[in-house]
Amino acid sequence: MPFIPHTAQEVTDMLRAIGVPDIETLFDEIPPALRLTDLPGIPEGLAEWEVGALLAERTAGDSNPSCFLGAGAYQHHIPAAVWQLVSRGEFYSAYTPYQAEASQGTLQVLYEFQSMIAGLCALDVANASLYDGASALAEAVLMAVRANGTTGRRVLLPRALHPAYRATVRSIVALQGIEVLEPGFDPATGHTDIDGIDWQGVTSLVIPQPNFFGVLEDVDLLTDAAHQAGALVIGVVNPLALAILKPPGEWGTKGADIACGEGQPLGIPLAGGGPYLGFMACREGLMRQLPGRIAGRTVDRAGKTGFTLTLQAREQHIRRARATSNICTNQGLLATAATLYLSLMGPAGLSTVARQSHAHLRHLTDGLCALPGVSAAFSGPRFNEAVLRLPGDLPQLLDGLLARHILGGLPLAEHYPELADCLLLCTTELTPASACDRYVAATADLI
Numbered sequence: 001m002p003f004i005p006h007t008a009q010e011v012t013d014m015l016r017a018i019g020v021p022d023i024e025t026l027f028d029e030i031p032p033a034l035r036l037t038d039l040p041g042i043p044e045g046l047a048e049w050e051v052g053a054l055l056a057e058r059t060a061g062d063s064n065p066s067c068f069l070g071a072g073a074y075q076h077h078i079p080a081a082v083w084q085l086v087s088r089g090e091f092y093s094a095y096t097p098y099q100a101e102a103s104q105g106t107l108q109v110l111y112e113f114q115s116m117i118a119g120l121c122a123l124d125v126a127n128a129s130l131y132d133g134a135s136a137l138a139e140a141v142l143m144a145v146r147a148n149g150t151t152g153r154r155v156l157l158p159r160a161l162h163p164a165y166r167a168t169v170r171s172i173v174a175l176q177g178i179e180v181l182e183p184g185f186d187p188a189t190g191h192t193d194i195d196g197i198d199w200q201g202v203t204s205l206v207i208p209q210p211n212f213f214g215v216l217e218d219v220d221l222l223t224d225a226a227h228q229a230g231a232l233v234i235g236v237v238n239p240l241a242l243a244i245l246k247p248p249g250e251w252g253t254k255g256a257d258i259a260c261g262e263g264q265p266l267g268i269p270l271a272g273g274g275p276y277l278g279f280m281a282c283r284e285g286l287m288r289q290l291p292g293r294i295a296g297r298t299v300d301r302a303g304k305t306g307f308t309l310t311l312q313a314r315e316q317h318i319r320r321a322r323a324t325s326n327i328c329t330n331q332g333l334l335a336t337a338a339t340l341y342l343s344l345m346g347p348a349g350l351s352t353v354a355r356q357s358h359a360h361l362r363h364l365t366d367g368l369c370a371l372p373g374v375s376a377a378f379s380g381p382r383f384n385e386a387v388l389r390l391p392g393d394l395p396q397l398l399d400g401l402l403a404r405h406i407l408g409g410l411p412l413a414e415h416y417p418e419l420a421d422c423l424l425l426c427t428t429e430l431t432p433a434s435a436c437d438r439y440v441a442a443t444a445d446l447i
Contacts, residue, residue: 011023063405064405065402065405065406065407066405066406066407066431066435066438066439067407067430067431068364068406068407068408068409068425068426068427068431068439069407069409069410069426070214070384070385070410070424070425070426070428071162071212071385071410071424071426072133072162072164072262072264073262073264073270073273073276074240074264074265074270074384074426074428075270075428075430075431076240076265076267076353076428076429076430077353077429077430078267078268078269078341079267079341079344079345081340081344082267082337082340082341082344083267083269083337085340086333086336086337086340090105091105091106091109091333091336092333097110097295097309100306100307100308100309104306104307106332107295107307107308107309108295108307109332109335109336109339110128110129110293110295110307110330110332110335111295111296111297111307112339112343113126113128113129113335113336113338113339114126114127114128114294114295116338116339116342116343117239117279117280117281118281120239120242120243120247121235121237121242121247121248121249121259121281122247122248122249122250122255123247123248123249123255123256123259123281123282123283124249124281124282124283124284124287125281125282125283125284125287125290125294126279126280126281126282126294127280127281127290127291127292127293127294127311128292128293128294128295128330128332128335129263129277129278129279129292129330129331129332129334129335129338130260130277130278130279130280130291130292130329130330130331131276131277131278131329131331132262132274132275132276132277132278133162133165133236133260133261133262133263133264133276133278134162134164134165134167134168134169134262134278135168135172135278136260136261136262136278136279136280137165137168137169137206137234137236137260137278138168138169138171138172138173139260139278139280139291139292139325140206140234140258140260140280141155141157141169141172141173141178141204141206141234142172142173142176142178142291142325143258143282143286143289143290143291144203144204144232144234144257144258145176145178145203145204146289147232147257147286147289148203148204148230148231148232149203151201151202151203151230151231152200152201152202152203153177153178153179153201153203154178154179154180154181154201154202154203155169155173155178155179155180155181155202155203155204155205155206156181156182156183156194156197156202156204156205156206156226156231157169157180157181157182157206158182158183158184158185158192158206158207158208158211159182159183159184159185159192159416160185160190160191160192160208160211160212160213160215160217161206161208161211161212161236162208162212162236163212163415165208165236166180166182179201181197181202183197185211185213186380187418188378188379189215189378189379189380190211190213190215190377190378190379190380190387191211191215191217191218191380192207192208192211192217192222194222194225199229199230199231202226202229202230202231203231203232204226204231204232204233204234204257204258205222205225205226205231205232205233205234206234206236207219207222207223207233207234207235207236207251207256208235208236208237209235209236209237209238209241209245209248210238210241210382210383210385212424213377213378213380213385213386213387213424214361214382214383214384214385214386214387214424214426215378215380215381215382216245216380216381216382216383219235219246219248219251219252219256220251220252221252222251222252223251223252223253223254223255223256224252224253224254227252227253227254232257232258233248233251233252233256233257233258234256234257234258234259234260235248235251235256235258235259235260235261236259236260236261237259237260237261238261238262238265238383239261239262239263239265239266239279240265240266240350240353240354240357241354241383241384243347243350243351243353243354244351244354244355244358245383247259248281249281249283255283257282257283257286258280258281258282258283258286259280259281259282260278260279260280260281261278261279262276262277262278262279263276263277263278263279263334263335263338264276264277266337266338266341266342267337267338267340267341267342268334268337268338275331275334276331276334277331277334277335277338278331279338280292287311288311290311291325292325292329292330293309293311293312293330294309294310294311295307295308295309295310296308296309296310296311298310352429353428353429354383354384356428356429357383357384357427357428357429358382358383358384360384360427360428360429360431360432360433360436361382361383361384361385361386361425361426361427363427363433363436364425364427364431364436364439364440365386365388365425367436367437367439367440368388368439368440368443369388370440371440371443371444371447372391372447373390373391373392373447374388374389374390374391374443374447375388375389376388376389377389377419377422384426384427384428385424385425385426385427386424386425387412387419387422387423387424387425388409388422388423388425389421389422390421390422390423390443390447391421391447392446392447394411394413394420394421394423395411396446397443397446397447398411398423400442400445400446401439401442401443401446404438404442406438406439406442408423408425408439408443409423409424409425409426410423410424411423412424
């Protein structure tokens with residue numbers, strides 16, 4: 001954004017209008033002991049061209065490696081229009097839409113975002129976003145306990161779910177009397193294994209689609225099993241994958257009850273790990289248990305379309321004891337970016353991105369699995385990530401790949417000791433066949 005400073009005359013006019021003689025008097029309520037006369041340790045400011053030269057010098061050595069890392073954050077193409085529009089002042093600096101009459105644009109964006117998320121998930125209602133995918137899942141677990149708490153306070157959180165998501169859920173529900181159980185996964189297929197599960201007191205089953213290993217779960221079987229046991233189903237989904245996969249609202253006989261996930265693939269840059277945004281949708285019967293806010297569409301006295309906040313279940317708006325959440329928030333700026341991305345891409349564009357991501361993964365895994373000692377760890381169907389078993393020293397292999405400007409994937413030993421010889425690899429539409437071929441050739445040299 002351009003910096004437009006106030007002129008001396010504008011400052012004088014402002015002070016005259018509010019009846020203050022000078023800027024110092026404007027801040028006279030700040031005690032002198034708390035004021036700083038200088039900034040020790042902070043160098044003098046540089047001219048704009050000097051700052052540009054300094055940044056160019058410091059980034060000259062940066063490389064732009066081919067990225068085969070995924071694990072919850074994905075490098076997708078973002079149309080230039082998305083952040084060109086999001087960076088406009090009316091979006092970039094907009095705050096919470098407490099006053100509907102002054103926030104129609106913001107409220108309409110949130111309404112459109114909710115409508116698109118509900119459509120992607122094939123569920124009745126969605127809220128106006130959450131912090132991120134992991135905390136959105138924790139909110140969904142709490143929501144399921146509130147809605148289905150008469151059956152018990154146990155939740156099934158599969159080991160095939162993202163480790164960071166599991167850790168976040170445990171952190172948030174640990175002191176709320178909720179027991180977390182972790183069903184294992186089939187070592188052959190990578191699917192979540194619920195055989196032998198004791199459903200007594202289970203309030204909900206979490207189903208990742210795809211799971212952390214990139215494997216597509218048998219969502220129909222899992223959903224029906226949970227519902228037959230009286231448990232709610234929470235789907236944790238990749239929104240881009242929903243362009244070609246069955247949406248949560250159509251899983252099994254009745255569909256999932258709640259869906260949530262990470263919205264980063266929808267026009268949000270990797271940005272070193274954040275900020276991102278979470279999304280959540282549910283069946284209409286659970287709407288009043290949704291955390292956060294819902295923006296609604298209505299008409300004013302003159303019959304003109306207008307937008308407003310129709311549900312506000314945060315502690316800011318109602319008594320703390322009745323709030324559905326004391327930590328959730330609306331990531332308005334990122335929800336705006338996601339809305340623009342979805343609008344620009346449309347169903348056909350999303351489907352193209354999803355299909356190319358999957359096709360590139362097949363090209364990569366076919367090439368790698370043709371090398372001696374390399375094999376797929378799981379036989380289950382995949383979307384755009386896969387776990388491969390490789391021979392030799394994995395850290396040494398990854399260092400060798402990095403030296404060739406390739407981010408080779410995520411070693412799984414830390415979170416899954418039984419997969420210590422395995423890497424989780426990812427492709428998107430930005431990792432074409434040529435990049436996959438370079439990865440295969442480099443791996444052939446290094447193993």
